[in-house]
Amino acid sequence: MTFAQYVRKNKLRVRWQPWGDVLKLALTVVFCVWFFARGAGELDYNWQWRRVPRYLFSYENGQFTPGPLLLGVLVTLKASALSLVLAFAFGLSAALFRMSRSFAAGLTAKVYVEAIRNTPLLIQIFFTYFVLGPVLGIGRFTSAVLALSLFEGAYASEIIRAGIASIPAGQWEAAHSLGLSSFHTYTRVILPQAMQRVLPPLTSQGVSLIKDSSLISTIAIYDLTMQGQVIVADTFLTFEIWFTVAGVYLMMTGSLSLLAKFLDNRLKGGNAAC
Amino acid sequence: MTGKELGDVIVEAHGICKRFPSGVLALNNFSLTVRSGEVVVVVGPSGAGKSTFLRCLNGLEDVDEGSIVIDGALLDHTKANRQKIRTEVGMVFQAFNLFPHLTVRENIDLAQVLVRRKSRKEATRTTMELLERIGLADKASAYPAQLSGGQQQRAAIARAVAMKPAVMLFDEATSALDPEMVGEVLEVMKGLAKDGMTMLVVTHEMGFAREVGDRVVFMESGRMVEDGPVESFFTAPREERTRVFLSQIL
Numbered sequence: 005m006t007f008a009q010y011v012r013k014n015k016l017r018v019r020w021q022p023w024g025d026v027l028k029l030a031l032t033v034v035f036c037v038w039f040f041a042r043g044a045g046e047l048d049y050n051w052q053w054r055r056v057p058r059y060l061f062s063y064e065n066g067q068f069t070p071g072p073l074l075l076g077v078l079v080t081l082k083a084s085a086l087s088l089v090l091a092f093a094f095g096l097s098a099a100l101f102r103m104s105r106s107f108a109a110g111l112t113a114k115v116y117v118e119a120i121r122n123t124p125l126l127i128q129i130f131f132t133y134f135v136l137g138p139v140l141g142i143g144r145f146t147s148a149v150l151a152l153s154l155f156e157g158a159y160a161s162e163i164i165r166a167g168i169a170s171i172p173a174g175q176w177e178a179a180h181s182l183g184l185s186s187f188h189t190y191t192r193v194i195l196p197q198a199m200q201r202v203l204p205p206l207t208s209q210g211v212s213l214i215k216d217s218s219l220i221s222t223i224a225i226y227d228l229t230m231q232g233q234v235i236v237a238d239t240f241l242t243f244e245i246w247f248t249v250a251g252v253y254l255m256m257t258g259s260l261s262l263l264a265k266f267l268d269n270r271l272k273g274g275n276a277a278c
Numbered sequence: 279m280t281g282k283e284l285g286d287v288i289v290e291a292h293g294i295c296k297r298f299p300s301g302v303l304a305l306n307n308f309s310l311t312v313r314s315g316e317v318v319v320v321v322g323p324s325g326a327g328k329s330t331f332l333r334c335l336n337g338l339e340d341v342d343e344g345s346i347v348i349d350g351a352l353l354d355h356t357k358a359n360r361q362k363i364r365t366e367v368g369m370v371f372q373a374f375n376l377f378p379h380l381t382v383r384e385n386i387d388l389a390q391v392l393v394r395r396k397s398r399k400e401a402t403r404t405t406m407e408l409l410e411r412i413g414l415a416d417k418a419s420a421y422p423a424q425l426s427g428g429q430q431q432r433a434a435i436a437r438a439v440a441m442k443p444a445v446m447l448f449d450e451a452t453s454a455l456d457p458e459m460v461g462e463v464l465e466v467m468k469g470l471a472k473d474g475m476t477m478l479v480v481t482h483e484m485g486f487a488r489e490v491g492d493r494v495v496f497m498e499s500g501r502m503v504e505d506g507p508v509e510s511f512f513t514a515p516r517e518e519r520t521r522v523f524l525s526q527i528l
Contacts, residue, residue, distance in 0.1 A: 174375035192392065
């Protein structure tokens with residue numbers, strides 16, 4: 005029972021105090037505005053927000069031209085989307101390897117997860133690009149996607165493993181006793197239930213992935229961060245550009261969270277009661 | 279129940295030993311034969327190895343020694359063999375174990391389609407017939423969580439029966455139910471017995487054992503203590519230990 009239902013059922017009267025709430029909100033807003041205005045003033049910085057939009061896009065004579073930031077967004081989105089899919093594949097494989105009865109598979113997954121989780125992503129990106137890249141014959145962008153997805157995949161594997169382990173033994177036994185193969189037991193019984201449980205933590209891993217993708221700028225991929233860096237170097241609009249860049253990241257991660265929420269609701273639609 | 283026609287041997291367990299990693303000897307040289315159409319009720323104090331025995335029969339537990347033959351096929355350790363034998367052994371669990379992400383109909387359809395290779399339409403026809411029979415037709419598109427315990431267990435029985443197994447195992451199928459729901463589940467089990475289903479039933483429902491069982495097996499500490507026809511088991515048990523047990527529960 006939710007609190008609201010509890011209140012209704014027991015006919016508890018909670019006095020709503022609108023003026024108190026309005027006052028609190030107003031005070032908070034005033035404080036925030038004052039805080040930032042004061043901070044910006046103290047900075048002794050010449051704010052030039054009007055110079056920012058042209059780096060996002062321009063619209064002249066009915067002609068839409070994306071600016072460098074928007075082009076960067078496209079690169080970030082492409083790298084993140086590809087890495088997201090690959091990271092899920094790596095994560096799922098590693099989780100299944102880890103849970104398999106094969107010693108070699110389990111060890112491989114364990115070494116992978118531990119090695120990735122205990123070293124900095126920045127170095128992994130360098131390693132992939134400078135060491136693995138020439139050996140595998142893959143380019144800059146592919147190296148970046150590979151490094152990112154291997155990194156996030158290691159975290160995803162632990163999340164997925166926990167999700168699979170949280171499914172009660174009775175579900176396995178029921179599936180087995182019906183004669184289902186291991187493959188069908190996983191794909192039709194265990195994973196659908198596990199995925200529903202791990203969607204929220206996987207989403208926050210996806211959000212991390214989008215933010216971590218800013219590190220691929222270090223191997224000169226012109227993603228959102230790299231474009232921002234270039235513009236700042238050219239124009240010295242340090243704070244305006246970086247705040248804009250942060251805002252765009254916020255929009256991307258926010259969209260992903262919303263999408264996940266929508267998916268979660270659809271998955272839960274069926275068995276809301278459990 | 280006397281004079282019931284009994285057919286071929288369906289379950290033949292011979293000299294089974296099962297030791298758990300904890301060192302407990304759950305089954306100690308246990309043997310049992312069940313013929314087609316027979317309803318064998320397994321009773322005994324808790325920890326006697328009743329559930330373990332059922333779980334060995336469909337390979338949910340490995341036996342350390344002894345052999346199990348189901349409908350003419352020897353249970354061994356290979357995956358394919360085990361999977362094949364499991365399709366002939368239906369199991370009903372104490373905790374129902376329905377798949378919560380699937381509707382009742384999907385629960386019952388699933389293995390028919392994936393294992394028995396039926397078309398979805400054919401499977402659903404069997405499913406709906408079964409649901410009709412156990413009075414759950416109106417719950418076909420409900421999810422397990424929307425059902426009462428008794429309804430869930432009836433659906434779980436239907437899920438196992440839909441595979442048309444050679445034998446059905448009931449592992450304390452009514453123990454997790456509220457008392458008022460025990461009856462409806464026992465009714466379904468009685469119906470199955472009447473239709474000639476071969477059944478191995480671990481239960482504490484002595485009324486059910488008397489009414490539906492052909493044979494009663496009493497086990498303790500992983501051993502067979504007594505195995506006899508239902509009438510003489512309750513009225514004239516041979517073993518002293520059985521007498522003590524019956525006096526405690528009846």
